[in-house]
Amino acid sequence: MISNYLKTGWRNIIKNRGTFMVNIIGLALGIASVIMIMLYVSSELSYDRFNKKADRIARVVFRANINGEEMNEAVVMAPVAQTLENDIPEVTDATRLAKSHNNRLEYNGTYYGQSNLGYVDPNFFQVFTLPIINGDQGTPLDKPNTVVISETLAKNIFGSADPVGKVIRVTNRDESYTVTAVMQDIPENSHFHFDILASTLGYVNAKKTTWMQSDFFTYLVLKEDADIAEVEAKLPAITRKYMGPQMIDAIGMSYEEFQKDNDLGLFLQPLTDIHLHSDFSDATTLEQGGDIKYIYIFSIVAIFMLVIACINFMNLATASASKRSKEVGIRKVLGSNKKQLIYQFLAEAFISALLASVLAIVIFAISLPGFNQLAGKNIEFYSLLKPVYVLCLIGLIFLITVLAGGYPAFYLSSFNPLHALKSKFSGSGKNSGIRSGLVVFQFVISAGLILATLVVKEQMSYIQNKDLGYEKDQLLVVHNTYLLENNEDNFIQEIKNNPRVENLTHSAYVPAGESYNEAGGIFLKGEFLRRMYFYNVDENYIPTMGMELLAGRNFSKDYGNESNNVIINEKAAEALGFGQSAIGKTFQRDTHEGLQDLHVIGIIKDFNWKSLHKEIDPLILKMNPHGGIIIKSKTADMSGIIEVLNSDWNSYNPKEALNYSILDDSFNHTYLKEQKMGTILTLFAILTIIVACLGLFGLVTFTAQQRFKEIGIRKVLGSSASQIVALLSKDFIKLVGISFLIAFPLSYYLMNKWLQDFAFRIEIKWWLFLLAATITLGTAFLTIGIKSFKAANMNPVKSLKIE
Structure with a gap:
């Protein structure tokens, strides 16, 4: 039929x-x-679900609103992991991960360039499902200066030889590590990817006891019947207990007084939500997620x-x-x-x-x-x-x-x-x-x-044509001039003399794409105000970037040492309460040596130094050139400059190739999802x-x-x-x-x-x-x-x- x-x-x-x-x-x-x-x-929803304990793992995150500064950070303080494991019965295990930047590897005198390195606690492999295919499968990171490397990196460095027991060197950190195991490459659908996982037992920052500085991605393993909301409800009391005493020493204010006008705390984010449900600052994320x-x-x-x-x-x-x-x-x-x-x-x-x-x-x-x-x-x-x-x-x-x-x-x-x-x-x-x-x-x-x-x-x-407060066209960024060490100044001078170059600034801080970032606590008359971000620049930064100086003056070598002088944007002047009369005013920055006086010598027009998804935040420019250079070309065709750059770069026999980007392309990449x-x-x-x-x-x-x-x-x-x-x-x-x-x-x-x-x-x-x-x-x-x-x-x- x-x-x-x-x-x-x-x-x-x-x-x-x-x-x-x-x-x-x-x-x-x-x-x-x-x-x-x-x-x-299906691919987007599968992120991190390969972990056997995925449904029980939660990441601890930090959120705050301090004098108008919205802080959404995926990193928390070093002692948080052990404290929560000790103080919350529903937590069966806790582990940490810290990302290291600009890592360069060397083995037997051969240079292997950059690699993604993360510091993890010895129990990391008991929390995350990252199979060991060679070496110590039990406790590969239970000793200082030990590392587990990925299968791909093992083949690149050691070929068919057994890497276990070999010693590799991270040249930029001047540290040597013994390979104790080889792991499978971390799956594509993971929210983090590393070639090397090093033990925190030899990492100085892992021993910090401060609750006032965030460095670590921290993950908890909860009991199978635990309610994540109930566990999260216990975090405010713990934060008050451990952060409160340190807050008095750091900012001269009790936790209760601080919370009257501000709001801060720790929260939990399920592991399987990280890829699609994150709204954290780019500086505190491991990788860009989905939406x-x-x-x-x-x-x-x-x-x-x-x-x-x-x-x-x-x-x-x-x-x-x-x-x-x-x-x-x-x-x-x-x-x-x-x-x-x-x-x-x-x-x-x-x-x-x-x-x-x-x-x-x-x-x-x-x-x-x-x-x-x-x-x-x-x-x-x-x-x-x-x-x-x-x-x-x-x-x-x-x-x-x-x-x-x-x-x-x-x-x-x-x-x-x-x-x-x-x-x-x-x-x-x-x-x-x-x-x-x-x-x-x-x-x-x-x-x-x-x-x-x-x-x-x-x-x-609109994004492409908006006045950003700086000129993104015809700007070429070289990210790694510091690798030239003593030859860096000579290289910069050669580029300045190039007839195709209109201007050049010695700074690695750019408002789009790969950039450095630096934040510090700001004090007024000894009282904590909020945190602000800094750009370390030289006297050519403002003219090279095409920014507008509204009041005061630019940095200049004619004034001698300018390390305590700063230029602030309009938002910073407003947040500090200075307004248009900021020139000559003084405020303080928290440093390891104590409070440092900073004197305002100029105000620049606000520019979009973050994504257009975000409001313009306060920003401070400080005289401290380093890291890389930004080149303003006289023509839109920068192929000639790039060719000369490569030639001059290679003449110094550096260990790595020239790493450059065109700022306009980096800006467009910021809005790739859209x-x-x-x-x-x-x-x-x-x-x-x-x-x-x-x-x-x-x-x-x-x-x-x-x-x-x-x-x-x-x-x-x-x-x-x-x-x-x-x-x-x-x-x-x-x-x-x-x-x-x-x-x-x-x-x-x-x-x-x-x-x-x-x-x-x-x-x-x-x-x-x-x-x-x-x-x-x-x-x-x-x-x-x-x-x-x-x-x-x-x-x-x-x-x-x-x-």
Whole structure:
């Protein structure tokens, strides 16, 4: 019986090839979108779940609001781990991780360049699932100056030789470490990645007892039945107990007094939330994570794509009812019951869904490399062959069969046989109303996505063209000139003499991309105010960066030692309470030697030294050049300067290659997630409008067939082609117009929510709505017009002589 349904269904599909192709293409695009987004979402949600204790691990984080400074940091104080393990019964284990920067390796006199090194407690491998493949699998880090290295690094340095017991040197730290084990490379879906994990037993910072300085990423393992909220509720009392006494010594204020006007504390973040639910400062994160908002957006868009394709199927099937009415009537007269007819039409839907799935897999395979590049993923085609995804695809085929074929099956099988044989079905009335509602739904999605895409692109354009308070164009940053050691000054002087160079500053502090950062506690008249960030610069920094000095003077060698003089931005002047009269004022900075007096000699105009997601914060420029250089080129083509840079760099025989970046590119990279979102939204907006218009094309085709004789009569009576096109188009264009009334308010609300993530953002202007409406309406009218014009130009004699 089933084979008969499928055979008959296939014959009907072949008979109506045009409708079938519209359905197949639409469904295939919808299914391909779902497959792509399903694998993307699965990859994003899988982060850190490879750890056997993933559901029991939580990271301790620090949040505070101190005199207007919002602090969200993923690092906490060194003693926190042991304290929480001792004081909270629900904590079974605690471990720490500290990231080390600019690590350079050497073995047997051979230099191996930079490597990612982290300091971890000896129990780190008991908390995280990082398999040891060679060496000590029990306690590889239970002694000072021991390290576990990754499989890839082991091969790069030691080749096929056994690395266990060998000694490698970290030259920048002037320390030697013994390799005790080799671990598998840390999985891609981890929130941290290191080549070397060194024991904290030999790390000085790990022995600190202060609760006033944050250095460590700290992880707790909770009991299996522990409630994370209940554990977190115990943290304020612990913070008060241990931080309180030290706070009096550090800032001269008790914990209770401090908390009256400020707020600070420790909180817990589940391990599996770190990748998608983090809002911590870039300086305190291990790696840039994802964003749960984009997971929601892309998932919803993919589902809508599939729903639109299913709507096409339903609309075309019910609209073609008049063509199949006699078939239904004859089947019923010959004894077919309603149940059999439903199975027959569902069989046709199943065949369409099955063939569309095959085409969707082909589309997926072709588009996967481009999607991987766009999304920054490494999804492989064979991932789709995993049992869970195969079952999902099978389930999707049956779901589409029910969604797309269910309503047409019940609708067509419900025909009265007498009416069916007389073909008394015009597709009007209740079912016409349902079809109209579905068309409106399709274009609500399409118009909404088009508006969302335009808003994203406008915001990205605003970011590109905003006055940042500095000139990011034609700036070249060299990050590692300190490696030249005694030759650094000579190298800088050679670059200054290059005729292509307009200006040069000796500083590694840049407002975009890879940069140094330094923060310190600020005091006024001996009383703690808040923390502020410092840029260590030289006298050429402000002119090289194109910044505006509003008052006072710049640093100058003519004034001798300027180590105690600073230039502050407007926000810092405001936070310090100096306002425009800041010149000559003094405040203090907390240092290891005590409070250091700093004298304000200048005020610069605020510039965006953080992402445009953030408000401009107070910033202090201090005379202390080091780290790298920033070059202002006279031309946009910097290839000549880069060539000279490389030549001069190599002449000093450094151990590493020149490490440089173009600041404009670094700035753009800051908003890579938003740019990718804009591109993906554009792609889906195009696909949804294509799929919606495919359905619209099919409906216009059926409308023209139903009104075939009417069109002929109108032409004989003198109607022009444009009048007939208008006749066939007006109802559909009206539906598209109605969709705007729903799509635009909804999209406005959602995109306003998205824009709230930016401290600096556009207003959604009226012309964006007009442009979205024009694109949607124009595409829809073009689709309708092509078929309507063809129908309007048919020979009326053909339609009038058909009985």
